[in-house]
Amino acid sequence: xxxxxxxDWSRAQFALTAIYHFLFVPLTLGLSFIIAIMESIYVKxxxxxxxxxxxxxxxLFGINFAIGVATGIIMEFEFGTNWANYxxxxxxxxxxxxxxxxxxxxxxxxxxxAVMFFGWDKVSKKFHLISTWLVAIGSNLSALWILIANGWxxxxxxxxxxxxxxxxxxxxxFEVALSPVGIIKFLHTVTSGYVASALFxxxxxxxxxxxxxxxxxxxxxxxxxxxxxLVTSLxxxxxxxxxxxxxxxxQPMKLAAMEGLYKGETxxxxxxxxxxxxxxxxxxxxxxxxxxxxxxxxxxxxxTRGFNNFTPGIDDLVNGNETHGIEGVASKMAKGSxxxxxxxxxxxxxxxxDKAAMEQAEQTLAQNMKFLGYGYLEKPAxxxxxxxxxxxxxHVMVALGTYFLALFFVVLYLCMxxxxxxxxxxLWLCVFTIPLGYVAIEAGWIVAEVGRQPWxxxxxxxxxxxxxxxxxxxxxxxxxxxxxxxxxxxxAEIKIMLKQIKIGFENHA
Numbered sequence: 001x002x003x004x005x006x007x008d009w010s011r012a013q014f015a016l017t018a019i020y021h022f023l024f025v026p027l028t029l030g031l032s033f034i035i036a037i038m039e040s041i042y043v044k045x046x047x048x049x050x051x052x053x054x055x056x057x058x059x060l061f062g063i064n065f066a067i068g069v070a071t072g073i074i075m076e077f078e079f080g081t082n083w084a085n086y087x088x089x090x091x092x093x094x095x096x097x098x099x100x101x102x103x104x105x106x107x108x109x110x111x112x113x114a115v116m117f118f119g120w121d122k123v124s125k126k127f128h129l130i131s132t133w134l135v136a137i138g139s140n141l142s143a144l145w146i147l148i149a150n151g152w153x154x155x156x157x158x159x160x161x162x163x164x165x166x167x168x169x170x171x172x173x174f175e176v177a178l179s180p181v182g183i184i185k186f187l188h189t190v191t192s193g194y195v196a197s198a199l200f201x202x203x204x205x206x207x208x209x210x211x212x213x214x215x216x217x218x219x220x221x222x223x224x225x226x227x228x229x230l231v232t233s234l235x236x237x238x239x240x241x242x243x244x245x246x247x248x249x250x251q252p253m254k255l256a257a258m259e260g261l262y263k264g265e266t267x268x269x270x271x272x273x274x275x276x277x278x279x280x281x282x283x284x285x286x287x288x289x290x291x292x293x294x295x296x297x298x299x300x301x302x303x304t305r306g307f308n309n310f311t312p313g314i315d316d317l318v319n320g321n322e323t324h325g326i327e328g329v330a331s332k333m334a335k336g337s338x339x340x341x342x343x344x345x346x347x348x349x350x351x352x353x354d355k356a357a358m359e360q361a362e363q364t365l366a367q368n369m370k371f372l373g374y375g376y377l378e379k380p381a382x383x384x385x386x387x388x389x390x391x392x393x394x395h396v397m398v399a400l401g402t403y404f405l406a407l408f409f410v411v412l413y414l415c416m417x418x419x420x421x422x423x424x425x426x427l428w429l430c431v432f433t434i435p436l437g438y439v440a441i442e443a444g445w446i447v448a449e450v451g452r453q454p455w456x457x458x459x460x461x462x463x464x465x466x467x468x469x470x471x472x473x474x475x476x477x478x479x480x481x482x483x484x485x486x487x488x489x490x491x492a493e494i495k496i497m498l499k500q501i502k503i504g505f506e507n508h509a
Contacts, residue, residue, distance in 0.1 A: 002326075007467045009475035010082040013482060015449075017075045019442060020486040024068030024493075029143060029190050030197025031061045032136035034228055036129075036485055041224075043129050053217050056355050056505045057201065060497055062117050071486060072262030074249050082475065086466030093159050093170045094149050097177070101145035119253055137407050144186050151182025153251040153457050154448070165348045165360055168460075181246050185448070188239040191232050192444060198229025198439030199430075202411055204501055206430035209421050214505045219415055226412035233405040240401065241302060247451075248303035248311070251458060253383060254451035257390040258313045259299055262288045263450075264313040264321065270298035271395070276388055282318050283379050314387070318380050329380035332459075336375030339368035373460045385453040391447040400440035407433060 036055050042050035076098070079087050087094070099182035115123060123131070152158075158175030159168045170176060201226045208218040243347070255261075260276050261268065274292035303311045310324045320328025342364040349357035353377045377383060411430060414420040452458060456466040 004470040005418075006470050006475055007239040007464050009469050009472050010470065011463060013082060013475060013479045014075070014078055016483060016486065017071065017078060018445065018449075020490065021068065021071040022441060022445055023077050023438060023490065024064050024071060025143070026193030026196040026438070027064045027200060028061070028139050029193035029279055030195070030228075030232075031057060031200065032063070032132075032139050034197060034201055034225055035061055036132045036136045037228065039129050045127050049217055049220070052505045053221055056465055057216075057221070058117065059500050062495060062498070065113065067489050068151040070489065074482070080469065081478075082468050083456070083466050084468040086165060089461055089466065090153075090168050090457060093152060093156075093168050093176060096170060096173065097106070097145040097149040101142050105138050105141035105145060107137050109142065112138065117381075134217070140190055147189055148179065149181040150448075151179050151185045152176055152453075154185070154452060155179060155181035155246075156457055156460055161365070161372075162345055163365055164350065166343070169258065173443045181250055184239060184242045184246050188236065188243045189444075191236045191239055191315050191439050194232035194442055195229055195401075197234055198225040198232065199404065199433055201225035202229070202408075203431045203434035206427040207501070209506070210424065210427050210431070214252065215421065216248060217445050218507045219418075219420065222411060222420070224409050226415060229404070230408040230412055233401065233408055236401060239406070240398070241348065244302050245305065247356040251452060252312050253314065253317050253389070254385065254447075256312065256317060256392040257302060257385045257387045257451055258447060260288050260387060260391045261299070261311065261313040262315050262412045264310055264324070265315040266308060266310050267297045268301065268311040269294035269296045270302065271391075273304075273395070274391075276391055277384040280387075282314060282384055305357050311374065313386055318384060319456055322391055327378070329374065329383045332382065332383075333377055335368040336373060336377070338375075339365055340370040340375035342368070342373075370459060373455060373462050373465070374487040376462050376465050377454070382454055383452050390447055390451040392452070393443040397440050397443040397447065400436055400443075404433075404437070404440070 035054060037210065038050060038057065040056045041047075043053055079094075104503050112131040112134040115128065116135050119128055119131065131135045156168070157179055158170060158172040161167075176182075202222050204223040205218040205225070208214045244255065244258075247258070259271055260266075262282070264279070271289075272293045274296055275290045277286060277288055277290050280286050280288045297307065300309055300311050302309065303309075312321065312324065312326055314324050316324070318329050320326055320331065338413045344362035346358055347362060347364065349355075374383070407430070410426070411420065414423060414426070454462045454464070456463045
């Protein structure tokens with residue numbers, strides 16, 4: 001029990017760090033581009049108003065950037081402290097994208113961040129503008145390599161297993177770097193950051209209008225952010241659809257959990273709204289929903305890109321479905337056990353110098369390698385992620401994304417019609433929508449990470465195997481310390497930002 005407790009605490013600590021870190025990252029990704037657009041208008045027009053607008057949002061960007069870096073560094077250290085077995089297993093592959101991120105993207109954004117923030121009177125307008133764009137590009141390149149690494153965990157390709165070292169070794173860098181799962185994960189994640197950033201700018205600008213301050217500059221900010229948000233939210237819907245298709249192709253259990261689909265269907269419908277029955281278990285005959293509204297055919301089309309195709313449910317994936325060629329978890333567990341046993345035999349034969357036994361074990365391992373992780377499951381139902389959390393997180397994300405698209409359209413229209421100040425309730429709605437952008441992003445993260453449980457590397461390593469063997473007491477202590485630290489950082493950021501927002505567009509301390 002203590003080992004299980006230690007693993008759960010390590011998972012909780014990493015989740016805590018990732019959730020807090022991802023409160024800062026989206027604003028960095030999107031606000032950097034919004035500022036670059038604003039500064040481009042300033043350089044083009046020479047307007048002093050656009051200079052003040054750019055500098056105001058740059059202040060808030062700088063505050064957020066500094067605290068985001070602090071939480072990100074801590075998260076990378078946790079790979080070694082809490083997930084040493086995982087780091088050993090995938091270090092040859094996972095380390096390459098992270099090294100590129102540090103050497104190329106992070107250094108680029110850090111270098112030009114100094115120019116962007118401190119170089120207003122020291123470099124030319126054009127060089128400063130180039131620096132601003134390079135910070136935005138660098139920030140997003142950082143996200144690219146991190147999400148390529150994460151995408152490999154979701155869909156491991158381009159590698160081979162070395163039984164002598166018990167490590168995955170990269171066989172094809174370009175297959176890893178250009179993985180369709182990693183690329184669409186990057187596009188969907190950064191676009192969600194753009195949308196959240198646009199909501200941030202619109203909400204604060206709406207507050208200025210409500211207070212009767214800086215009306216012209218607030219409206220100009222809304223027009224830039226609203227246009228940016230409208231375009232990126234439309235792309236967000238496209239990338240979300242493609243992301244769901246990749247999940248259906250590579251992680252069908254996650255898709256089934258996202259939709260609460262237990263029994264597979266041909267031309268499956270997409271749940272628009274529903275309430276799950278919490279007593280539903282794998283394999284029973286209960287209806288998984290207490291209440292549901294569906295869009296007919298939509299899930300089948302999204303998952304298979306066609307009609308009259310079968311979309312497997314949780315029961316099909318756990319128990320198998322011969323009609324549709326789906327192998328059950330029990331069969332995969334048997335093959336996984338063969339792989340685990342073969343690895344043990346290989347190591348014993350290596351110590352004794354028995355080359356024939358080594359070759360036989362290596363052959364057995366290669367035949368069953370893709371099921372290695374299943375050898376560590378205790379029962380077939382362990383392959384099912386937390387359905388309720390995955391389902392509700394997915395539908396909260398989708399509902400909020402649809403709401404944001406409508407809000408951008410309405411706000412942009414009214415602002416360009418130059419009468420948005422007459423719609424007080426809408427302006428207050430914009431202010432209170434700021435945190436909803438973060439709710440949607442965190443819900444998306446929960447879908448991506450909780451939905452692939454129990455795997456730390458899909459089908460190859462469970463979280464229990466990947467965790468470091470630490471005492472639960474040590475992990476609890478560090479969890480509490482990090483919770484206090486991150487909460488203090490978040491409170492500090494909010495207080496500093498609120499102070500700068502109250503100062504307004506005119507002063508740039």
